[in-house]
Amino acid sequence: MSTSIPATPLNSWQEELIQAIDNPRELLEVLHLPMTLLPAAEAASNLFGLKVPRPFVERMRKGDPNDPLLRQVLPLGDELKESEGYQVDPLQEQNTTADPGLVHKYKSRVLLIAAPNCAINCRYCFRRHFPYQDNNPARAEWLQTFATIAADDNINEVILSGGDPLANSDRQLQWMVDQLAQIAHVKRLRIHTRLPIVIPQRITDATLRWLTSSRLQTIVVLHSNHPAELDDDVANSVKRLRAAHITVLNQAVLLKSVNDDLTTQVSLSERLFDIGALPYYLHLPDKVQATAHFDIQQSEAIALHQQMQSQLSGFLVPKLVKEEPGQSQKTLIF
Ligand code: SF4
Incomplete structure (x- = not known):
């Protein structure tokens, strides 16, 4: 395999961020969708705003309200329903943040x-x-968090999450990685991101520098849910990561009417491997208020996963998992 790094894309990822569509009417117009969808979209976007970058919109089918990429971003009236058993913070994360950003x-x-x-x-x-x-620390506050990590030699891996960590600047991320690399017991850096999927030009030369310049072993975990997300620009970004010797994995969420069928899951695993990423986890959705319409029964997920095993090589079958509050690890379902 060649180790040459393909050229940096020309478009600025920051420009794409600024120009992301945040108006439901504009999204419906761009995709030639009926305006009957607008009232619910506006009401639901008042609770959690619409935001979708144009490179991602370009991969959606025009005139199809059931497009699987659109379904992941279009606010629906279903979000306005209160669902029993669904919570604002189902994983109780807001009780585990004693230090800034941790x-x-x-x-x-x-x-x-x-x-x-x-x-x-x-x-x-x-x-x-x-x-x-409440979780947007300044550098002085981050230093307090890094001191906490330095004081606990059980910690050997740091995960950058968010939000999306790649929504931050390469300069800030370089600074954070430099700080973490000074902590001897931290061995690995894991970055969970959807940004290279939705704005593939996010993987800049500066990104590759901070990903590779420290002694830390670096893993990038992409978040892609559907093979139609993985166009040639995404493939090029993954190729750049791989050419820089970065391990690239993918985790997906199993979502009703988006990717809960065998053909889609098999295509997703095959396409991921074609572009250089290994399927890693397939998550059941967490029980978050306003998202119940994405949920599928665990028994259905298990049946789908068994079918995937019969059609895919073992290394292409992601682990089927869910998160449960208070558990010290993900729960492996299959
Ligand atoms: S699923 Fe990930 S990329 Fe999407 S809004 Fe949540 S944190 Fe951001």
């Missing part, structure tokens, strides 16, 4: 809220109610 649920791993926003607002998001405004 979520410490697992003994050996900590998660940093490395950016207070995302490039896209996914309607199923388990952090759609997270108080990001």
